[in-house]
Amino acid sequence: MPNRTDASLARRMVRARAARVSALLLGGLFIGFLLLVVVFIEYRRAIDWIDHTHKVISAVEELQSTLSDAESGQRGYLLSLDPRQLVPYEEGRERSRALLDRLRSLTADNPVQQDKVTALRSLTADRLDRMAELLRQADEAGVAWAPAPVREGIGANMMAEIRRMTATMRADEDLLLAGRSRHATILELLMIAYGIVFVTVTGWLCFSTVRRLERDYQAERAEGEVLAATLQENRILLDEVNHRVKNSLQIVANLLRTQAMRHRSEEVRQELLDSSSRVLAIAEVHRRLYGEGAVYDTVELTDLIRSIAENAVPPTGGAEPSMTLATGAPLSAPVDTAVPVALIVNELLTNSYKHAFPDGRRGRVTVDMAVAGNEVRIDVADDGIGLPEEVAGNSGGGFGLNTARNLTRQLRGRLEIERLTPGTRFLLTFPMKPPAPTQA
Template identity: 80%
Template sequence: MPTNTDASLARRKVRARAARLSAVLLGGLFVGFLILVGVFIEYRRAIDWVDHTHKVISTVEDLQSNLSDAESSQRGYLLSRDRSHLMSYRAGVERSRALLDRLDSLTIDNPVQQDKVKTLRALTADRLGRMAEVLRQSEDAGMQRALDMVREGVGANMMAEIRRLTAAMRADEDLLLARRSRHAMILELLMVAYGLLFVTVTGWLGYTTVRRLERDYQAERAEGRALTVALQENRVLLDEVNHRVKNSLQIVANLLRTQALRHRSQEVRQELLDSSSRVLAIAEVHRRLYGEGAVYDTVELSDLIRSIAENAIPSDSDGGGEPAMSVAVGTPLPTPVDTAVPVALIVNELLTNSYKHAFPNGRTGTVRLDMEVEGNEVRIDVADDGIGLPEEVGSSGGGFGLNTVRNLTRQIRGRLEIERLTPGTRFLLTFPMKPGAPTQA
């Protein structure tokens, strides 16, 4: 049965493949967009050439029309002697020359048309010169001479040649117009088709991406719900485990205490009671690892030490004739379990030894427990004003309890200092603070 990890790994692989595919598609779309831009630029150029061809055709037609108007105005003047016709004639001549200049500029990219424009310019100059000569003859030699020159047909032949040449230019431009229009239409169709393809692919990519993200979101929500249920189950399981461990340890402690009370040997009875006390110290740690708001890998050390101190008071104490307890702990200090358990055992051992050895024969006094944090270190000070340590107990001597304290101190990478007071003994435990990253269910 696939686990959540397998499902997550499979989703990551699918996402990686989808990301690669999306990258390829996006790259293709980008290249396609550049091609589309290039096609659009070429289409605009084609449209400009189509407009240019229309301008050439229009200019050729205007030139022919203006020459015809100038010729008609000249004949009107010869027949009616109305000088207003001369004004139309002169305007037609000037405009014809301007149109020739414009036509020369428009066909500068076409050598064939340029040759025709040169021929047309020469024919137009001859025709305009002939018309000007006819008007001079009408002024100098009389109207009859001018009419005779018109009847000779030289001017008509020139005009026919001009019409033939402009018709040839118009035919050439019509061919160019058809070719350029077809090119522009193909580019337009290509641009529209590619634009539709671009929009379709982009829309499909966006749709599939949204659908994939939606599926991933739904899958992650389902996985999150499953993880929440599993986490809640683990929380209940951890609570149950810690609760049972605490209960089991308390049962063991009670069994040891019961066995101690029934044993005849005072020495064995005391050892069993000490072992019971140690088991209860460990049980106290587990008691704090379950319940509402429990943090399963961290214990609040200040509160734990206070409880250890209270539990270490001899059970047969009635409030009189027994050593007094003074506890002063600092601010709350979350501590990893692998540090809290040795510290609890060390404090329990030191307090038990003080009650057991520092005040023999009903002697009264005070046991003081202090805890404070200095920089990155925790200092726990256990002192009493009892009879003090025997001379033979030094930095390495002592009984089982003191050797246990030394071993546990090495386990938490700490150091233990023993100081003889007047009166009493002081134990100073110093160990590095190792705050974990609490994990709360």
């Protein structure tokens, strides 16, 4: 038992330590999960900034392309004075203004780019105004003058400045894009690394927990098998001991009965027979308590009283009184109730058979047991000559009747004696307490 106790204590300590480690790991995983959420949010912001930078670059490239289209349309009109050439020019004018507004909105977080957008807006406005002025002059001067501005390259310097400005903005945005892409890549690698660590730690934690539970289960199963085997051995030993105790009690009862048959004194003979009857009553309880299929802590009271009543009939072989037994439904009682009840019923029946029917008188003895609520009532009556008035009192009678009164007080019950015409009635009433579970 000490070894099993030490093993159980060691197992509990290991479980407690494992529980603390698991709690720390779970706490770390939870904190790591929160960090992962923060990193993921930051990663999403980095991706949004990358998309934002791409939009700025796309707007800058589109602005440059739109201005080039507008310039090509204006040049085509100057060379041919074909009104259809003005379509891309007009579209370019409107589109360039919209793109400049979009660039101002997209670069609102970058003061440096805002300054460049302002300068670009001024250059674009000057270039568009210059293109409009050339178109007006071409309309006034006619076909002969219109190709002259194209050959002279009027406005080329302005477009070169616009291209230089857009190239600078594009270069700045490319630098921002590279930094933001690098930041997003680092965050992505962090998430991947943490995901690998999270899966690894979680898998190891689950695996170690399952292994620990399996080891605990195997250890407890082995311990349970040892305990079951020990309990079975103890049960076999207990059955053997109780079987010998029961046999010993029967031997004692037989010895008392044999001694009674050999004794010359009638009074001593009767006392020995009464003692033998009491020992047999205890042996009957013992037999039922530890017999085959017994539960070792309760006795079936109905069958016990039936056996006590049958054994109490004197083996005279003559015209002994008849017996009537009514015990009702089965009732289980704890052993500390069954033994006093068996002795009391034995004493009452012995008293009836001994004193109620002298000189071979015929008669009838009845035993009735009933349960009313939490109380048990056992009624033993006869139609014999009846008890003397002084015996029916609270303290009258011999050893057997006083023994019944003492056992009744042990049961916290009451024993009422009633004189009938003819006969005597004994009414035993006691509370039935629930059986206490055994330690086994």
